Amino acid sequence: MRDLLSINDLTKDDALEILDTAVQLSALSDSSNRKFPTLRGRTVVNLFFEDSTRTRISFEAAAKRLSADVINFSAKGSSVSKGESLKDTALTLQAMGADAVIIRHGSSGAPAQLARKRWIDGAVINAGDGTHEHPTQALLDAFTIRRHLKKDQGDLAGLKIAVVGDVLHSRVARSNVLLLQKLGATVVLVAPPTLLPVGVEHWGAQVSFAIDDVIAECDAVMMLRVQKERMEDLFFPSEREYARNFGLNAARIAEMKESAIVMHPGPMNRGLEITAEGADSKRSVIVEQVANGVSVRMAVLYLLIGGATSRDLAAQIGDQS
Amino acid sequence: MNSWLIKNARDLQGKDVDLAVANGQIVHVKELHHQYSELDAKGLTLMPGLVDLHTHLREPGREDAETVFTASQAAVAGGYTAISAMPNTLPVADTAGVVEQVYRLGKSHGLCDVFPIGAVTVGQKGEQLAELVAMNQSEARVRIFSDDGYCVADPLVMRRALEYVKLFDGVVAQHAQDPRLTENAQMNEGEVSARLGLKGWPAVAEEAIIARDILLAEHVNSRLHICHLTTAGGVELVRQAKLRGVKVTAEVTPHHLLLTDEMAATYDATYKVNPPLRTESDVQALRRGLADGTIDIVATDHAPHPQEAKDCEWSAAAFGMLGLETAFSICYLAIVKSGLLSLADLWQRMSIAPAKLARYENHGELTVGRTANFVLVDLNKSWKVDAGALKSKSKNTPYDGMELPAVVEKTFHNGVLVYDRENQGREGA
Ligand SMILES: [Zn+2]
Numbered sequence: 001m002r003d004l005l006s007i008n009d010l011t012k013d014d015a016l017e018i019l020d021t022a023v024q025l026s027a028l029s030d031s032s033n034r035k036f037p038t039l040r041g042r043t044v045v046n047l048f049f050e051d052s053t054r055t056r057i058s059f060e061a062a063a064k065r066l067s068a069d070v071i072n073f074s075a076k077g078s079s080v081s082k083g084e085s086l087k088d089t090a091l092t093l094q095a096m097g098a099d100a101v102i103i104r105h106g107s108s109g110a111p112a113q114l115a116r117k118r119w120i121d122g123a124v125i126n127a128g129d130g131t132h133e134h135p136t137q138a139l140l141d142a143f144t145i146r147r148h149l150k151k152d153q154g155d156l157a158g159l160k161i162a163v164v165g166d167v168l169h170s171r172v173a174r175s176n177v178l179l180l181q182k183l184g185a186t187v188v189l190v191a192p193p194t195l196l197p198v199g200v201e202h203w204g205a206q207v208s209f210a211i212d213d214v215i216a217e218c219d220a221v222m223m224l225r226v227q228k229e230r231m232e233d234l235f236f237p238s239e240r241e242y243a244r245n246f247g248l249n250a251a252r253i254a255e256m257k258e259s260a261i262v263m264h265p266g267p268m269n270r271g272l273e274i275t276a277e278g279a280d281s282k283r284s285v286i287v288e289q290v291a292n293g294v295s296v297r298m299a300v301l302y303l304l305i306g307g308a309t310s311r312d313l314a315a316q317i318g319d320q321s
Numbered sequence: 322m323n324s325w326l327i328k329n330a331r332d333l334q335g336k337d338v339d340l341a342v343a344n345g346q347i348v349h350v351k352e353l354h355h356q357y358s359e360l361d362a363k364g365l366t367l368m369p370g371l372v373d374l375h376t377h378l379r380e381p382g383r384e385d386a387e388t389v390f391t392a393s394q395a396a397v398a399g400g401y402t403a404i405s406a407m408p409n410t411l412p413v414a415d416t417a418g419v420v421e422q423v424y425r426l427g428k429s430h431g432l433c434d435v436f437p438i439g440a441v442t443v444g445q446k447g448e449q450l451a452e453l454v455a456m457n458q459s460e461a462r463v464r465i466f467s468d469d470g471y472c473v474a475d476p477l478v479m480r481r482a483l484e485y486v487k488l489f490d491g492v493v494a495q496h497a498q499d500p501r502l503t504e505n506a507q508m509n510e511g512e513v514s515a516r517l518g519l520k521g522w523p524a525v526a527e528e529a530i531i532a533r534d535i536l537l538a539e540h541v542n543s544r545l546h547i548c549h550l551t552t553a554g555g556v557e558l559v560r561q562a563k564l565r566g567v568k569v570t571a572e573v574t575p576h577h578l579l580l581t582d583e584m585a586a587t588y589d590a591t592y593k594v595n596p597p598l599r600t601e602s603d604v605q606a607l608r609r610g611l612a613d614g615t616i617d618i619v620a621t622d623h624a625p626h627p628q629e630a631k632d633c634e635w636s637a638a639a640f641g642m643l644g645l646e647t648a649f650s651i652c653y654l655a656i657v658k659s660g661l662l663s664l665a666d667l668w669q670r671m672s673i674a675p676a677k678l679a680r681y682e683n684h685g686e687l688t689v690g691r692t693a694n695f696v697l698v699d700l701n702k703s704w705k706v707d708a709g710a711l712k713s714k715s716k717n718t719p720y721d722g723m724e725l726p727a728v729v730e731k732t733f734h735n736g737v738l739v740y741d742r743e744n745q746g747r748e749g750a
Pocket of ligand 1: 469470471496549
């Protein structure tokens with residue numbers, strides 16, 4: 001694996017290796033909060049064409065804990081225009097000798113293009129592209145689910161996970177459908193028909209228009225952010241109607257299995273897709289998702305540009321302890 | 322060098338044929354006088370020059386992408402002796418002045434005939450009819466009108482245009498695309514767009530306009546031409562309309578006969594085109610439609626773009642791909658090699674039928690007394706597409722590196738050898 005552009009780039013074993021590595025790294029971080037020397041002398045660039053403070057900070061923290069040098073390149077608001085900008089920016093980064101470029105872009109496929117055209121030699125990591133994919137988010141979601149429901153072990157077979165909300169525009173949903181199914185889980189997409197893509201029947205996931213029909217049987221409920229502008233594009237009539245039919249509220253949480261968890265990739269629209277009771281309930285692992293994101297991204301960087309495997313890490317840990 | 326005796330060629334039926342040319346016309350062999358060049362065309366097939374009714378020449382306004390001259394060079398290299406300049410230039414070809422400018426440019430270069438297509442509405446804004454009669458009566462004698470690139474979406478404007486062109490036996494060529502259903506659309510809506518997260522351009526956005534326009538043309542008894550048909554549903558609408566006797570014709574591009582929306586999975590914007598590449602079943606329906614005559618002609622929708630318009634993220638890239646230099650080979654591959662049509666039938670749809678549809682009197686036929694617009698093709702050879710070696714000023718071909726059958730060897734326009742593959746260019750004057 002040279003780049004991480006899509007969950008499709010990963011085999012099931014690759015994905016499990018990332019999760020296992022993240023487990024080890026998180027255990028070490030929790031205990032000592034120390035830095036690992038793995039990426040000393042390496043340069044990691046955060047190339048963000050779109051604002052996303054939380055994702056950028058998460059990658060930055062991950063890279064720094066592995067001792068990499070981090071360059072933050074925010075292309076938004078600078079003189080970047082359409083067209084050549086992506087190419088020119090890439091060539092600039094190439095000149096700086098980036099070992100990995102973490103790219104967030106508003107256009108689906110921009111990271112794939114960066115990698116395919118080989119404007120840069122370094123690894124390309126997709127940190128969210130348009131309405132396409134967000135693979136590290138899916139990995140951290142899978143990590144979180146596995147931690148709570150599988151004790152950090154093995155795959156996700158036997159679990160049923162609901163992904164609720166604006167599936168049509170969600171890169172988080174696309175990556176999660178691919179990854180969770182790859183890991184053996186059953187995925188059910190819950191959304192109004194307007195917010196499901198034409199062609200969703202090829203995804204292999206179940207589809208439901210009623211959250212109340214599925215919530216009692218799910219092991220995890222992943223709420224997607226719904227942008228208020230979607231209302232103007234006629235995807236749903238009003239915020240109230242959306243919240244009533246698809247929002248996660250106290251009554252729905254009460255229907256959930258004893259062990260089931262509530263997830264959200266953030267940032268949340270409290271009162272729209274999730275109520276305060278939902279976000280702050282004891283089932284909510286939303287804050288934990290953020291911490292897990294750093295471990296998972298460390299694992300991705302470690303395996304992608306550290307030139308190492310999870311076994312090497314085990315050995316390394318053995319040496320140091 | 323304007324008198325020729327072409328010997329030992331084969332015609333479209335595979336029969337041996339000699340062809341004599343003098344003063345730009347086809348003549349009886351015995352009418353040839355002492356000074357003529359003899360050309361041994363053994364192994365080559367001789368056919369009327371191809372006629373394209375859908376070409377973007379970009380001049381005036383975007384000479385960085387293509388000019389009338391470079392498009393003419395590309396045309397004759399592809400075996401075309403007539404091309405039709407779409408009006409979406411800067412300024413828009415919506416007046417007699419602009420269409421005459423383009424027509425004269427084509428004439429001055431003298432490689433092939435360049436027939437301008439006029440805009441239906443002022444500035445292609447879809448609001449007010451352009452002066453269609455003035456364009457028709459200009460030196461350019463515009464016979465086809467289109468707002469191509471944009472759909473004439475307002476039903477009343479479309480109705481009036483269809484009625485108005487009856488004044489001079491004109492035809493309205495519709496780029497069928499409902500604008501509301503395709504806002505910011507990037508590719509065919511379906512399995513692939515769902516996977517790639519690119520905004521969908523649904524087949525229904527094309528078919529709804531085709532259906533409406535067929536009904537309008539039927540109501541006012543006018544000629545309607547559907548540009549670049551891409552969907553199985555659109556083929557069926559045209560088929561049913563023809564059965565009812567509606568005066569509707571339709572075209573298909575070479576790329577829609579070969580490529581599918583799966584190509585978008587590379588996110589390589591070379592494959593970004595409007596209307597978009599569709600599914601395999603659409604491709605098959607288009608091929609059958611062309612074979613059974615539902616689709617009358619092949620048109621290239623040759624759409625040059627400078628490299629920077631394609632070397633970028635998909636959603637920022639321009640729509641369109643080159644077509645002139647590869648059209649015949651692609652159609653030969655998709656239609657003749659696949660056994661759907663004979664060579665003669667394909668040629669009918671790429672030369673005779675478009676010439677007739679557009680009333681280009683000097684094209685599509687090779688009988689004594691006609692203008693000598695013809696090509697010599699080697700059907701037994703193949704060639705490897707090299708984007709960098711194309712005559713077009715732009716390089717946005719989706720076939721770069723592909724090995725294609727059928728090689729255009731020589732193209733004659735008005736009896737002049739305007740393209741000779743051996744000498745890579747123009748001979749005579
Ligand atoms: Zn068009």
